[in-house]
Amino acid sequence: MSNQLQDYNYHYPEELVAQQPLAQRHASKMMVVPAQGTTIHSAFSQLPKFLKKNDLIIANNTQVIPSRLFVKKNTGGLVEVFLLKKLHNNTWKCLLSPTRGLQEGMQMAIYSRNLALTQDIKIKIESLKHHNFQISFSSQKEENFALQSFGEMPLPPYIKRKGEQINDLIRDKERYQTLFASQPGAIAAPTAGLHFSEQIKQALQQAGIPITPVTLHVGAGTFTPIKCDTIDQHPMHEEYYEIPDQTLEAIQTCRQNQGRIVVIGTTTLRALESYGLTNKKQGWTSLFIRPGFQFKYTDMLLTNFHQPKSSLLVLVSALMGRERILAAYEEAIQRKYRLFSYGDCMLLVKKKNNF
Numbered sequence: 001m002s003n004q005l006q007d008y009n010y011h012y013p014e015e016l017v018a019q020q021p022l023a024q025r026h027a028s029k030m031m032v033v034p035a036q037g038t039t040i041h042s043a044f045s046q047l048p049k050f051l052k053k054n055d056l057i058i059a060n061n062t063q064v065i066p067s068r069l070f071v072k073k074n075t076g077g078l079v080e081v082f083l084l085k086k087l088h089n090n091t092w093k094c095l096l097s098p099t100r101g102l103q104e105g106m107q108m109a110i111y112s113r114n115l116a117l118t119q120d121i122k123i124k125i126e127s128l129k130h131h132n133f134q135i136s137f138s139s140q141k142e143e144n145f146a147l148q149s150f151g152e153m154p155l156p157p158y159i160k161r162k163g164e165q166i167n168d169l170i171r172d173k174e175r176y177q178t179l180f181a182s183q184p185g186a187i188a189a190p191t192a193g194l195h196f197s198e199q200i201k202q203a204l205q206q207a208g209i210p211i212t213p214v215t216l217h218v219g220a221g222t223f224t225p226i227k228c229d230t231i232d233q234h235p236m237h238e239e240y241y242e243i244p245d246q247t248l249e250a251i252q253t254c255r256q257n258q259g260r261i262v263v264i265g266t267t268t269l270r271a272l273e274s275y276g277l278t279n280k281k282q283g284w285t286s287l288f289i290r291p292g293f294q295f296k297y298t299d300m301l302l303t304n305f306h307q308p309k310s311s312l313l314v315l316v317s318a319l320m321g322r323e324r325i326l327a328a329y330e331e332a333i334q335r336k337y338r339l340f341s342y343g344d345c346m347l348l349v350k351k352k353n354n355f
Contacts, residue, residue, distance in 0.1 A: 001291035001292055001322075002291070002322060003230050003231050003232050003290070003291070004229065004230060004231075005226055005228065005229055005230065005231055005309055006229075007322065008226075008231070008308065008309055008310075008313050008314055008317065008322065009308045009309050010308050010326055010329050010330065010333075011308070012308075012333050012339060013333070016333065016336060016337070016338060016339045016343075017158050017159075017338075017339050017340055017343070018159075018338040018339060018340060018341070018342035018343040018344075019159055019160060019342065020168070020342060021171070021175040021176075021194070021342045022342075024197065025175075025179070025194060025195055025196060025197040025200075026044050026045045026195055026196070026197040026199060026200045027043070027044070027045070028043070028044045028195050028338070028343070028344045028345055029041070029042070029043055029044070029337055029338070029344040029345075030042050030043055030044040030046065030047065030344065030345050030346065030347055031328060031331070031332055031337065031344070031345075031346045031347070032050060032346075032347045032349065033320060033324065033325075033328045033346055033347070033348050033349065034349045035320065035349060035350055035351070039328055039331060041335065044195045044200070044344075044345055045199075045200065047200060047204070047302075047347070048200070048203045048204055048207045048209065050347060051204070051207065051209050051260075051262060052207075052209075052259075052260075053207065053208040053209065053259075054208075054254065054257040054258065054259030055209050055254070055259045055260045055261075055262055055300075056209070056210055056212065056250055056251065056253075056254035056259055056260070056261050056262065057204065057209060057210065057211040057212070057262045057264060058211075058212055058213070058214060058247060058250075058251075058261065058262070058263055058264065058268055058272065058297075059178070059180045059190075059193050059196070059211060059212075059213060059214075059264040059265070059268060060178070060180065060190040060193060060213070060214060060215065060216050060218075060264065060265055060267045060268045060271070061178075061180045061181060061182045061183050061213040061214070061215055062181065062183055062184075062185055062186040062190060062215055062216060062217050062218060062267070063177065063181035063182060063183055063184040063185065063186060064153060064154065064176060064177055064181065064186045064187065064188065064189050064218075065083065065147060065151070065154075065184055065185065065186065065187060066147050066148065066151030066152055066153055066154075066173065067082065067083035067084075067147065067151060067154050067187045068080065068081075068082055068083075068151060068152040068153065068154045068155075069081040069082075069083070069110060069123075069146060069147075069150060069151055069152070070110070070111045070112075070113055070150075070152075071108035071109060071110055071111055071122075071123055072108060072109055072111040072118050073101065073102075073108055074108075075101070077098075077101075078111060079096060079097065079098065079099075079102070079108065080095075080096070080097045081094055081095075081096060081123065081135060082094055082095040082096075082097075082154060082187075082220075083147075083187065084187060084219070084220055085219075087134065089136070090136050090137040090138070090139065090140055090142075090143050091126055091134055091135070091136040092134065092135055092136070093132065093133065093134055094133050094134065094135050095133060095220075096125075096128075096133050096135075099128065099133075102125055102128060103125065103128070104125050104126065104127060104128050105124065105125065106124070106125045107122045107123070107124045107125075108122060108123060108125075109121065109122050110122070110123065110146050110150050111150075112149075112150045113152070113166075113169065114150070114152075114166055114169055114170070119146075119149075119150060121137070121142045121145065121146050121150075122138070123135045123136065123137060123146075124136050124137075124138075152169055152172070152173075153169075153172040153173055153176040153177075154187045154188060155172060155176060155341070156188065156223055156340070156341055157223065158307075158340060158341075159340075159341060159342065175194070175342075176189050176194070176341075177189065178190060178193035178194055178196065179193065179196045179197065179198065179201065180193055180196070180211075180213060182213075183215045183217075185215075185217035185240065186217045186218040186219075187217075187218065187219060187220055188218040188219070188220065188222050188223065189218065189341065190216070190218055190264075190265045190267040190268065191265065191304045191340075191341045191342075192264050192265030192266070192268075192302045192303050192304055192345060193264050193265055194341075194342070195302075195345055196264075209262075210250060212244075212246060212247045212250045213244060213247060214241065214242065214243050214244070214247055214268055214271045214272060215240075215241060215242040215244075215271070216239055216240070216241040216242075216267040216268065216270060216271040216285075217239055217240045217241075218239060218267050219237055219238070219239045220237075221236070221237020221238075221239070222237070222239075222267075222312070224237060224311075225307070225309055225310060226309050226310065226311060226314070231288075231290055231311075231314055232290070234288060234311065236286045236287065236288035236311065237286065238284045238285065238286045239267075239270070239284070239285060239286075240282075240283070240284055240285075241270070241271035241274060241275075241282065241283065241284075241285055242271075242281065242282040243271060243272070243275045243281045243282065244281075245281075248281070251297065260299035260300055260351055261297055261298060261299045261300070262299065262300040262301075262302065263297070263298050263299075263300065263301045263302070264302050265301075265302065265303060265304075266301075266303055266306075266312050266315050266316070269289070269297075269298055269301060269315070270285060270287055270289065270315075271285070272296075272297040272298065273287060273289065273293075273295060273296060273297060273298065274287045275297075276296035276297055288311060288314075289314070289315045289318050289319075290314050290315070290317075290318050291314075291317060291318045291322065292318070293318045295319065295350065298319065298350060299349075299350055299351040300347060300348065300349050300350065300351070301316070301319060301347075301348040301350070302345055302346070302347050302348075303316060303345065303346055303348065304339075304340060304341065304343055304344070304345050304346070305329065305332065305337065305339045305340060305343055305344070305345075305346065306340075307340065313325070316346075316348060319348055319350055320348050320350065328346065332344070332346075
């Protein structure tokens with residue numbers, strides 16, 4: 001069990017980073033990685049065949065806020081406003097880029113890249129302090145309207161979008177949101193859930209496999225790379241989570257019937273395992289799962305491929321073993337699996353795989 005960051009590195013061709021979602025949500029490839037034995041190359045549409053009655057699927061129902069806005073300065077230049085966290089009275093902590101020429105108290109009008117028009121709504125710069133940029137809206141009504149009408153989805157930095165790609169911006173509003181999304185609060189998607197379509201949901205229901213929710217509002221820290229030479233020194237970001245009573249009851253029923261808990265995504269896993277450590281059904285978690293962690297609520301994990309030297313790669317290594325994961329990644333790259341948020345997925349099987 002290594003705690004050296006360099007041991008969680010791998011190399012991949014840039015062309016494998018998925019820039020667009022597939023035409024159908026459930027059309028992704030799926031690599032099935034059992035605890036022991038040979039990996040299986042399948043498709044996400046075949047997920048029900050790898051599960052059985054009495055298994056339980058748990059998915060994150062957070063909803064991504066369209067938190068990427070653009071405003072226009074009086075000089076005509078555009079400034080990107082990336083909303084991070086709501087503070088109070090329609091005030092948000094944010095990222096601003098570029099900051100040249102900006103001053104506290106300055107007001108700038110919202111600009112729609114979709115319509116190529118400046119809107120009447122303005123934001124006000126409240127703070128330009130280092131690591132604490134803040135902006136505000138004049139009212140809750142204007143904030144809601146700005147986000148829903150002119151906000152763009154906060155795609156990760158490895159997905160490239162240009163202002164003229166209007167169809168992409170419109171498509172992202174639907175496709176960078178999961179089928180389960182119902183609780184607004186995330187600024188990044190729980191990407192394993194992006195593969196689910198109504199067709200797959202119905203197939204699972206017909207197979208007698210229930211789906212139950214947790215909430216974890218994914219924050220910007222999910223894209224923060226580990227910068228320490230040893231992973232134990234990495235300061236993990238905080239995210240808010242909630243575990244409904246219905247989910248705890250479903251877990252108890254699953255265990256009683258000797259079913260397996262099938263966790264959809266690392267965000268769901270962090271919420272469940274945070275509850276397992278604290279017995280708190282809601283709160284803020286900064287849990288960093290690394291090798292040596294004792295999993296209580298994860299028998300199988302559906303997850304996308306993760307970036308090198310990331311906390312998420314460390315997490316899946318803790319679940320399956322570092323060598324096992326890196327070998328699976330190498331195999332996926334050789335077979336040209338699509339990587340990261342809009343990419344293909346893996347089904348990691350920790351318990352005995354009696355498919």
